[in-house]
Amino acid sequence: MNAKDKFIQNYSWKILSFLCVVIAYTVGLVMKVPNDAKLNETIRNLYYHVPMWFGMTILLIVSLVYAIKYLSKPTAENDFYSSGFATTGVVYGILGIITGMFWGAYAWGTPWEMKDPKMIGVSIGMILYLAYFVLRGGIADTQQRARISAVYNVFAFPSFIALIYIMPRLAGFSLHPGKEGNPGLNPKDADAQMRIVFYISTVGVTLLGVWITLLQIRIKKILFNLENQQHNI
Amino acid sequence: MIRLQKKSLLTWLLSVIALIQTFAQNSSTEGALRRQGGIxxxxxxxxxxxxxxxxxxFLxxxxxxxxxxxLNK
Structure with a gap:
């Protein structure tokens, strides 16, 4: 592979991410939206708030995949990937909560509606994942830390999915849309045009998360190698 | 490599400044942009x-x- 191919392979998806994010974040502000008496212009948050959750879910799935990979083949690299994707996923989740609080304050009159099952689920889920990092921080031995946290990840992910996607639909009452089917994409609220911008935004934001994660993993590897070198000396 | 990086940053900054200046000129001639609400x-x-x-x-x-x-060396 020559240098040009390598450059294209390395940067094409990053440029795609940039284009998607810029297009969705700018077009989303001016494009016509359906009239909604309650949401008004805040319906545009579909392009900014909801992709955070979709991106988080995808990043956490990747984290789970690498946790399973670690359990079948325990290498330091699999552990770096698993924990790295979990970190970015949780950052996206926190951003989703903060942006959702502002939206909720406008649309529901309260930033935190305790009766909403999705909010209860997501707060428990975030605590689940924060516990993952506490667990990692608490174990000094690197191999033990990697193995125990991989097992924890395998258990935490299905619980998290059950809490934010399944439980709100069973509860029967939610301020969030989508308890009838697809979460976040209620056909009554979002028309076809809005959905296109939403998908573009989701792709861009998710790829951005992947890029940040890969950089993080490389820093982890550098630190790991430096520590090993010091041990050998 | 460092020189190249500085050059690309410089071009980026210059293009931003040029962009700002175009809009500054627009607003001085009773900007149409301001009347549109400036979105x-x-x-x-x-x-x-x-x-x-x-x-x-990227950097x-x-x-x-x-x-x-x-480190690999």
């Missing part, structure tokens, strides 16, 4: 911020690459 300015600012963040990530990656090369 396009907001959009341009968002685009600039996002570009800046992506350029920053960060190059820095990491350099450290990796240095």
């Amino acid at each position: 396009y300015i907001v959009i341009i600012i968002i685009a600039i911020i996002l570009t800046g963040l992506y350029v920053f990530l 960060l990656e190059r820095k990491i690459k350099r450290i990796e090369k240095h």
Whole structure:
């Protein structure tokens, strides 16, 4: 592979991410939206708030995949990937909560509606994942830390999915849309045009998360190698 | 390599300054943009911020690459 191919392979998806994010974040502000008496212009948050959750879910799935990979083949690299994707996923989740609080304050009159099952689920889920990092921080031995946290990840992910996607639909009452089917994409609220911008935004934001994660993993590897070198000396 | 990086940053900054100046001239001639409510300015600012963040990530990656090369030697 020559240098040009390598450059294209390395940067094409990053440029795609940039284009998607810029297009969705700018077009989303001016494009016509359906009239909604309650949401008004805040319906545009579909392009900014909801992709955070979709991106988080995808990043956490990747984290789970690498946790399973670690359990079948325990290498330091699999552990770096698993924990790295979990970190970015949780950052996206926190951003989703903060942006959702502002939206909720406008649309529901309260930033935190305790009766909403999705909010209860997501707060428990975030605590689940924060516990993952506490667990990692608490174990000094690197191999033990990697193995125990991989097992924890395998258990935490299905619980998290059950809490934010399944439980709100069973509860029967939610301020969030989508308890009838697809979460976040209620056909009554979002028309076809809005959905296109939403998908573009989701792709861009998710790829951005992947890029940040890969950089993080490389820093982890550098630190790991430096520590090993010091041990050998 | 460092020189190249500085050059690309400089071109980026210059293009931003040129962009600002075009709009400054527009507003001096009783801007049509101001009458429109100025949402396009907001959009341009968002685009600039996002570009800046992506350029920053790009440069960060190059820095990491350099450290990796240095360590592999």
